[in-house]
Amino acid sequence: MLRYEDWTDPVPAAEREVVSLTEDARTDRPPLLFVPGLGHGAWAFAETWLPRAAARGFAAHALTPRPDGDLRAQVHDVVQVAASLPRQAVLVGQGAGALVVAYAMGRYPVRAAVLAAPVMDGWPTLGAALRANPFGTLPALFGGRLRLNRRQLFGPEMPAEDAQRFLERIVARPRRELVTHDPAPRPVGDPPVLVVGSPDDRVVPRTSLDRTATRYGSAPLLFPGMGHELMLDVTWADPIEAIVDWLEKELES
Amino acid sequence: MPDTPDIADRHDAVCVIGAGASGLAAIKNLREAGFEVDCYERETSVGGAWNWRHDRSPVYAGTHLITSRPLTEFPDFPMPDTWPDYPDHKMVLSYLERYSAHFGLESDVWFGTEVVSVAPTGDGRWNVTTQSTGGGSSRVQRYAGVVVANGHNWSAARPEIPGDFRGQVIHSAQYKDPAQLRNRKVLVIGGGNTGCDIAVEAAQQATMVWHSTRRGYWYAPKYVFGRPADQVNARRIPLRLRQWLYRKAVGFTAGDLTRYGVPAPDHQPYESHPTVNSQLPYYLGHGRITAVPDVTEFDGGSVVLADGRRIEPDLVITATGYRPRFEFLAPELLDTAEDGRPDLHLHAFARKHPTLAVVGLVQADFGLFPLAHWQSVAVARWLRLRVTDPERATAVQQKESTRPVASWSKRRVVPTERHWFEVDHGDYLRAVEGLLREMETAA
Numbered sequence: 001m002l003r004y005e006d007w008t009d010p011v012p013a014a015e016r017e018v019v020s021l022t023e024d025a026r027t028d029r030p031p032l033l034f035v036p037g038l039g040h041g042a043w044a045f046a047e048t049w050l051p052r053a054a055a056r057g058f059a060a061h062a063l064t065p066r067p068d069g070d071l072r073a074q075v076h077d078v079v080q081v082a083a084s085l086p087r088q089a090v091l092v093g094q095g096a097g098a099l100v101v102a103y104a105m106g107r108y109p110v111r112a113a114v115l116a117a118p119v120m121d122g123w124p125t126l127g128a129a130l131r132a133n134p135f136g137t138l139p140a141l142f143g144g145r146l147r148l149n150r151r152q153l154f155g156p157e158m159p160a161e162d163a164q165r166f167l168e169r170i171v172a173r174p175r176r177e178l179v180t181h182d183p184a185p186r187p188v189g190d191p192p193v194l195v196v197g198s199p200d201d202r203v204v205p206r207t208s209l210d211r212t213a214t215r216y217g218s219a220p221l222l223f224p225g226m227g228h229e230l231m232l233d234v235t236w237a238d239p240i241e242a243i244v245d246w247l248e249k250e251l252e253s
Numbered sequence: 254m255p256d257t258p259d260i261a262d263r264h265d266a267v268c269v270i271g272a273g274a275s276g277l278a279a280i281k282n283l284r285e286a287g288f289e290v291d292c293y294e295r296e297t298s299v300g301g302a303w304n305w306r307h308d309r310s311p312v313y314a315g316t317h318l319i320t321s322r323p324l325t326e327f328p329d330f331p332m333p334d335t336w337p338d339y340p341d342h343k344m345v346l347s348y349l350e351r352y353s354a355h356f357g358l359e360s361d362v363w364f365g366t367e368v369v370s371v372a373p374t375g376d377g378r379w380n381v382t383t384q385s386t387g388g389g390s391s392r393v394q395r396y397a398g399v400v401v402a403n404g405h406n407w408s409a410a411r412p413e414i415p416g417d418f419r420g421q422v423i424h425s426a427q428y429k430d431p432a433q434l435r436n437r438k439v440l441v442i443g444g445g446n447t448g449c450d451i452a453v454e455a456a457q458q459a460t461m462v463w464h465s466t467r468r469g470y471w472y473a474p475k476y477v478f479g480r481p482a483d484q485v486n487a488r489r490i491p492l493r494l495r496q497w498l499y500r501k502a503v504g505f506t507a508g509d510l511t512r513y514g515v516p517a518p519d520h521q522p523y524e525s526h527p528t529v530n531s532q533l534p535y536y537l538g539h540g541r542i543t544a545v546p547d548v549t550e551f552d553g554g555s556v557v558l559a560d561g562r563r564i565e566p567d568l569v570i571t572a573t574g575y576r577p578r579f580e581f582l583a584p585e586l587l588d589t590a591e592d593g594r595p596d597l598h599l600h601a602f603a604r605k606h607p608t609l610a611v612v613g614l615v616q617a618d619f620g621l622f623p624l625a626h627w628q629s630v631a632v633a634r635w636l637r638l639r640v641t642d643p644e645r646a647t648a649v650q651q652k653e654s655t656r657p658v659a660s661w662s663k664r665r666v667v668p669t670e671r672h673w674f675e676v677d678h679g680d681y682l683r684a685v686e687g688l689l690r691e692m693e694t695a696a
């Protein structure tokens with residue numbers, strides 16, 4: 001309630017890249033805002049989940065995080081874009097983007113939210129990264145770039161050259177707060193929240209996924225065989241169809 | 254009271270009176286707590302005071318926020334961060350319209366409908382009588398709760414000045430456009446934000462400007478150290494330190510105004526509602542505004558001042574503020590004293606009627622919207638607790654509603670009517686937070 005930091009030192013405005021698909025949107029449906037994770041931009045949704053959600057009648061938007069923004073700035077940007085939409089928005093965050101969404105839910109009453117492969121617990125995630133990819137992870141602990149590898153992010157079906165193409169676009173420089181942050185605040189307005197993930201995700205351990213789902217009062221919806229990159233992996237269509245199904249049901253009730 | 258067939262029972266629904274900033278926040282937060290809501294608004298659109306098309310709107314063409322954007326926006330619906338620090342009244346209205354559209358609030362608002370009576374049924378529920386603004390037949394509906402959000406800046410408080418005056422006297426509520434001042438000799442009475450704004454506009458338009466105040470004030474600048482002044486001051490520090498900062502801010506900018514004949518303040522900063530105006534000292538310094546003491550009498554073509562001087566304006570604008578008015582409620586329901594001052598817990602909860610609350614009846618060194626937001630969150634949870642755990646609700650209510658104002662509002666203020674509802678935003682929000690926490694452990 002007492003937000004001294006926001007009153008005395010508000011986050012400065014920054015240019016925000018938002019990719020939008022709104023032509024087929026039905027007026028009775030809330031807009032969707034996709035929030036990408038570490039090192040990703042709106043591009044990560046632009047060819048897969050964004051058009052699929054749009055095809056099912058939702059106005060779909062994806063935001064690119066501001067360069068070098070800390071968690072506070074990223075949350076600020078998500079809430080700014082959500083509040084700029086004509087109707088109460090549904091937030092969909094993937095990876096560390098889910099953490100941003102979880103924080104944003106404490107600031108803005110979302111219509112609903114989806115946390116996909118959510119990187120919510122810092123230490124277990126770091127542990128998993130060190131196990132799966134020690135040499136790519138270690139430099140990042142000292143301020144360097146995080147080098148992710150194919151096995152870490154994608155399922156075994158993913159063709160090598162597609163994976164390579166995506167890996168080249170991911171420029172991840174994690175901040176310490178990704179590990180040390182406080183637990184996310186309680187969502188305002190008591191919205192429905194869906195947690196989706198994969199038991200074969202090598203970034204988010206299964207226990208962490210379950211913990212996040214329990215926190216939001218449900219069990220995770222699982223897509224076995226997929227990697228962490230639910231919106232880019234070969235079977236990317238399955239999770240988004242399931243998300244939209246869930247959303248349609250929630251909107252009816 | 255037996256049920257009469259012409260009373261429509263709305264069961265657990267809650268009635269909200271007014272669709273200004275406070276009423277809109279009430280609708281949204283009551284809905285989030287699971288209530289059905291019917292809101293009645295006498296005008297045909299949302300925005301209340303900020304909608305200058307409304308006949309009771311007190312805003313004038315030059316109105317800008319005096320509280321900067323981050324301290325004014327709703328805590329769960331920010332204004333665009335590309336907006337200026339101090340948006341004007343049209344932007345504020347468009348913000349409220351977007352808030353309303355974003356959360357689909359208008360579907361619960363009955364426009365052009367005035368609430369003319371709210372009467373208790375004796376069992377905690379309320380008979381609400383409404384009438385369409387153009388006249389027409391009235392209608393009675395029964396609600397489980399009533400949230401009053403009718404605003405307190407529309408009923409003009411006019412000073413009683415003895416004698417007759419040959420020129421024109423208007424209250425600031427009738428001041429809309431600087432053209433009203435052009436080429437006239439203008440006396441502005443009142444050192445609140447309205448009085449100072451109009452004095453400045455008069456300095457730009459009129460041939461002669463007198464500014465009468467019955468005491469001195471700490472006129473705050475809009476900017477210090479390159480930042481909106483309220484952002485510099487909204488820190489988690491003791492009041493004394495904030496008063497010191499405020500004095501410093503005034504000292505560094507306009508300085509001591511007694512050199513222009515303005516009386517020295519007879520109180521500390523924050524002990525009167527902050528007047529924020531960087532241009533008033535500027536125009537005093539340029540001789541475009543002449544500071545004068547209180548007005549004691551009208552005498553034909555002249556106005557007599559407390560120091561015996563006489564001046565001859567042709568237009569007098571009394572910017573002497575507004576008073577709350579609740580014509581649709583019997584005074585005892587809000588424990589309203591003879592002088593019109595209601596006595597409510599946290600300036601919001603009726604002490605003897607747990608299902609009656611007022612939102613927006615506060616004033617602070619801070620924007621009203623965040624305060625109205627948290628008030629309505631507390632009201633919604635309070636009403637919800639009565640449904641989910643009536644026993645606990647009664648216990649909380651008994652404990653809370655007997656607390657005297659001094660237990661949560663410790664600020665000393667100049668004892669004039671306009672400071673009835675003056676609070677320190679930090680103390681106030683902490684008190685509301687305390688209530689929310691108490692209800693939570695109860696749940």
Ligand SMILES: Cc1cc2nc3c(=O)[nH]c(=O)nc-3n(C[C@H](O)[C@H](O)[C@H](O)COP(=O)(O)OP(=O)(O)OC[C@H]3O[C@@H](n4cnc5c(N)ncnc54)[C@H](O)[C@@H]3O)c2cc1C
Nearest residue numbers: 271273274275295301302318319367368403404613620621
């Ligand atoms: C000139 C001026 C400048 C201001 N500047 C600031 C500022 O910078 N920052 C700030 O935070 N605050 C400012 N304020 C305070 C301002 O009053 C609040 O910001 C805010 O508008 C109050 O909202 P409200 O909903 O409580 O009341 P209002 O906006 O007055 O809304 C009340 C609504 O209730 C309706 N209503 C009343 N009675 C009935 C009835 N019986 N039946 C049905 N409907 C009814 C009215 O038509 C109106 O729409 C300013 C006020 C003035 C006068």
Ligand SMILES: NC(=O)c1ccc[n+]([C@@H]2O[C@H](COP(=O)([O-])OP(=O)(O)OC[C@H]3O[C@@H](n4cnc5c(N)ncnc54)[C@H](OP(=O)(O)O)[C@@H]3O)[C@@H](O)[C@H]2O)c1
Nearest residue numbers: 317318319412443444445446447448572573574575669671
């Ligand atoms: N955003 C903006 O730009 C803006 C502009 C205008 C108003 N507002 C807000 O709107 C609200 C109302 O402001 P306001 O300025 O219209 O009214 P106000 O704050 O009530 O100020 C009234 C002024 O008139 C004086 N006064 C009252 N009765 C008097 C009398 N009988 N004789 C002589 N002087 C008398 C008061 O003196 P005392 O100090 O002795 O009481 C005070 O200086 C406030 O919350 C204000 O902040 C904001």
